[in-house]
Amino acid sequence: MARNVRNPKIDSRSARAKLPARREPYWTVISAGCAMGYRKGAKGGTWIARLRGDDGRQHYEALGASDDARDPDGLTVFSFAEAQEAARKFFAGKARELAGHGASISGPCSVKDALDDYFSAREGRGSKGVRADRYAADARIAPELGTIEVGKLTSKRIRDWLSATAKAPKLLRTKKAASKRATRAVDAKDPDAVRARRSTANRLLTVLKAALNHAFHEGKVASDEPWRKVKPFREADSAVIRYLSTSESVRLANACELAFRDLVRGALVTGCRYGELTRLRAADFNAEAGIISVRLSKAGKPRHVALADEGRALFASLTAGRAPQDLIFRRADGAAWGASHQQRPLDKASTIAKLEPPATFHILRHTYASALAMKGVPMGVIxxxxxxxxxxxTERHYAHLAPSYVAETIRAALPALGIVDDTNVAPLKRPR
Incomplete structure (x- = not known):
């Protein structure tokens, strides 16, 4: 943050009270070509910013009232320090305008407008995950911040929203015909539940900042300082990996209905995301090389996934007799799997397989990667x-599962102390 410039004549109420009223402002130079003035009138003073362009022309902006008679609020009444911050926003925005990067503010731009523009730009670039981010923003960001003009958004307002979001009940899947969205309260005494809500709040903050940064770079707001000051919750995104054992994977696959079973088995042998699997076509499977080609991925880059013998046999059976353009994974009625068709059959199969918590396709993806890590496969390959x-x-989620030189050295070197009694009691396995 830039250091405030001092001027004993105008930087306090008592000093300004001694000045005679006059039309010409009392100027303070902020930097080369940039100055802030205090104009004292009969009923109080106002702050003014002045920028000298490269052509020598002066550009002025009225910032707001001084805090001579009212306490500063950072919106319409400014202290000396707050006026400097507002002046710097004007300097940055006006400089961008004069340099040909568009007007500093092309009109009132609300947070909702910034979100819509950001998502539209992402869609135009073919970015993945826009649908989910837009849905989350409509549910959690727009109701609280949507109507606020970006130029009037303060760091405190964003921090208050972030804190409230971290404590808000979790939104649950609700039927379209329902009049009210179903929610589930957060257990404040459960550290993992609190961490999970803070992690969600951090992800929403990332979306909000990205939208506001887009508005800033498009010249719709003069400064990005208010949201740059807001930091996410610390230690909220620690890796909490749930993966299935071999026996759990078998039980889950066997509990699925036939068409959906193929999809689950595909996830377990490839580690692919649900959307990647449902877009695969017969031509994407290379039987000779034993690979599948993922042409559309979340990262926007194609990749090739190598298959083990079991995976190769699965894809060979699924693509037998299929035309190259046919989908590999289809519903029982031959239709394509949709964006939200996976969770209910997976919940049902998890109940039959006695898995708690229920499996998700993300857990199936973790299962694949965790199995590779525990076999010592390099992180780069995974x-x-x-x-x-x-x-x-990859390292954040799976490195702790890999065979470790440190762990093996400790186990080999540490002597047995004889402090643990032998027992024939076998403890029950707890879910990871």
Whole structure:
């Protein structure tokens, strides 16, 4: 954050009270070509910003009233420090305008407008995940912040929203005909539940900041400082990996109905996302090389997934007699799997297989990657198979499962102390 410039003549109420009223402002130079003035009138003072362009012309902006008679609110009444911050926003925006990057503010732009523009731009670039981010923004961001003008959005307002979002009940899937969205309260005494809600709030903050940054770069707001000051919750996104054991995977697959079973087995042998699997066509399977080609992925880049013998046999059976353009995974009626067709049959199969919590396709993806990590497969190979942009995400989730030189050295070197009694009691396995 830029340091405030001091001027003993106008930086306090008592100092300004001693000044005579006059039309010409009392100027304070902020930086080369940038100045902020205090104009004192008969009924109080106002702050003014002045920018000198490269052509020598002066550009002025009325910032708002000074806090001579009223306490500052940061919106219409400014202290000396707040006026400097507002002046810097004007300097940045006006400089962009003069440089040909568009007007500093082309008209009132609300947070909802910024979100809509951001999502439209992402759709135009073919970005993945727009539907889910738009849905989350409509549910959690727009109701609280949507009507606020971006230029009037403050750091405190964003922090208050972030804190409230982290404590808000979890939204549940609700029928379209329902008059009210179903929710589930967060258990404040459950550390993992609190962490999960903070993690959700952090993801929403990422979406909000991206939309506001897009508005800033498009010249619709003069400064990005208010949201740059807002930091996400710390230690909220620690990796909590749930994966299935071999026996759980078998029980789950056997509990699925036939057409859906193929989809679940496909996820377990490839680690692909649900959307990636449902878009695969027969031509994407190369029987000779034993690979499948994922042409559309979340990262926007195609990748090739190598198949083990079991995976190769599965895809060979599913593509036998299919035309190259035919979908590999289809519903029982021959139709394509839709965006929200997977969770209910997976919940039903999880109940039959006695899995708690119920499996999701993300858990199936974790199961695939975790199995590779525990067999010592390098993180770079797992990252390539999973379609991660680099190995950081892979290492964050799966590195602790890999055979470790440190762990093996400790186990080999630490002597047995004889402090644990032998027992023939076998503990029950708890779900991971």
């Amino acid at each position: 990252s390539a198979q999973m379609g991660h942009s680099d190995t950081r995400m």
